[in-house]
Amino acid sequence: MIQRIDLRGRTLDHAELLALVPRPDSDVSSVAPQVAELIADVRERGETALLDQAERFDRVRPASVRVDPQALRDAEAALDPAVREALEGAISRVRLATAAQVPPATTTELAPGAVIEQRWHPVSRVGLYVPGGKAVYPSSVVMNVVAAQVAGVRSIALASPPQHDAGASVHPTILAAASLLGVDEVYAMGGAGAIGALAYGVPQIGLLPVDVVTGPGNVFVAAAKRAVQGVAGIDAEAGPTEILIIADDSADPDFIAADLISQAEHDELASSVLVTDSVDLADRVEAALTGPAAATRHAERVGVALAGRQSAIVVMDSIADAAAFSNAYGPEHLELHTSDDDSLLAMIDNAGAIFMGSYSPVSLGDYLAGSNHVLPTGGQARYSAGLGAYTFLRPQQIVRYTRDGLREVSERIVALSGAEDLPAHGEAVTARFSK
Structure with a gap:
């Protein structure tokens, strides 16, 4: 065996x-040409391309790609109580563990009047992918959404493939999990086209481009994440x-x-x-x-x-x-x-x-x-981490110098700018003391 x-x-x-x-x-690269075509089709034809791709790959054609927020509330109301309790328990535990991943802001005083502040700032908008196909993954909704929420992301869009048994829409348990977490922007779209739609946006359905795309998927999803990297950030090419x-x-x-x-x-x-x-x-x-x-x-x-x-x-x-x-x-x-x-x-x-x-x-x-179950596969754990609040955070340094603090290092700045043949750099400093 x-x-x-x-x-x-x-x-x-x-x-x-x-x-x-x-x-x-x-091999992710083996499907790259097909993925490029699917993403280009979405960029050119928008919702029509997404509906055609759903019919081709998911064998259903949704009435619309954007899911009516009322459908999310209805799915939550109809959710099996045992499943609801389990999801709420998962949300609570993941939220507590994820909170430990947000570093505190720090301040370093290098000299009088010379301060560097370090903050961890969230991206503004994210697109979260929840796979379909052989199984239903409300737990992936929890893992993606909670990490983004704990990081402080203000705008969250969620995509999941339409299902035949769900009336050509997103599976109701996925919708219920999203509703429990307060997410109401959900799209019935899957595969490479969905990743392209999240990265580039589809104005006709109100889908604005996102800053980061996360979530697991098949080889086409992994290849699509590779294709949009640079337009949007990604977590990893999960396979x-x-x-x-x-x-x-x-x-x-x-x-x-x-x-x-x-x-x-x-x-x-x-x-x-x-x-x-x-x-x-x-x-x-x-x-x-x-x-x-x-x-x-x-x-x-x-x-x-x-x-x-x-x-x-x-x-x-x-x-x-x-x-x-x-x-x-x-x-x-x-x-x-x-x-x-x-x-x-x-x-x-x-x-x-x-x-x-x-x-x-x-x-x-x-x-x-x-813990979070969205993790790097295919050996990527050798150089990348699983999904967490940090996936949606960027470290930013804030520089606060006073006149005296700048004066104390001004001669060294002039010396280094001259050594690099960039004299205007030094002149930008000396100009502040010439008046």
Whole structure:
């Protein structure tokens, strides 16, 4: 069902590990030409292009792209009480945890009359993408919207693909989640066209361009985010989900199997990887996968994902070697199941989010841990972070100098401006003392 990669007895450097990590056969650049055409079509034909794309890709044609705010309120009123309670709990926990991500303003006095202030200022408007397709993701509404709200963003637009079972509009649970959070600007649009619409705007439906686009999606969404970067900021090119588990012989194989299956459930391209120093654990996990993988509701999807080139059980000489493998992989979700997780954590550099111990599964982070589940995939955790308030904040330095404070450094400014052959720079300073 799942491939075994045995790296015992091999000394591998970071570059060699990078070449060995299992990845899905999914290349964002391969769809770039199609994505460019879809975005150009939206820029040229606006709502008509979005409706045509919905009919082509989602097999429905909404009555309008902009969702009537009353539909959001109606969806909230009809929401299952248990789901409402769960969403409200998620909102509360994510809001509390996200608040810790907003740095305080600071003031640094360099000398009398020489002050630098540091503030973290939100962007004005954001576009948040919530995927559709194989599942419904009200939890992604929570993760995107709460992070933006905590950052202080004033204007929020949300896009999600129209669904056949939702009357060719956005799924009612998505609408209900948006309503709970006070968001009333929602658009029934998906894929690359939606990303282009958010970045460039569609005046005929009142959609103004946004400053930042965030949210997960398929390869077309990832390619579209790459295409609009520079017009708008993005969080990351989130692709198929992935889990990497580091475990030793103290771990529970049934827990590990359940967690590998939970992420394989998302998509046939989902990655489920176990890295261990125990052949016995590898054998027990492989055996534990068989029954639950076949019995779960999305067994066919799970089976394809687990059997794919992107999923594996990797056996290494030591847990330190497993940490090095994980750092090369840069997983979206990293679980640690060892007898000394804290010591292992000290070896970890690259991960979107880290789940410690047997009772912190990725599923917890997907919904109610308080952490954000919009995370970098495809190795991007090696250089980028998951979604948070900081995604929507920009550090700005504010310079406050008095006359005396400027005079104290004026000669040095003149010296440096002369060295750079930019004398007017120095003259802009001396002019203030020539009167």
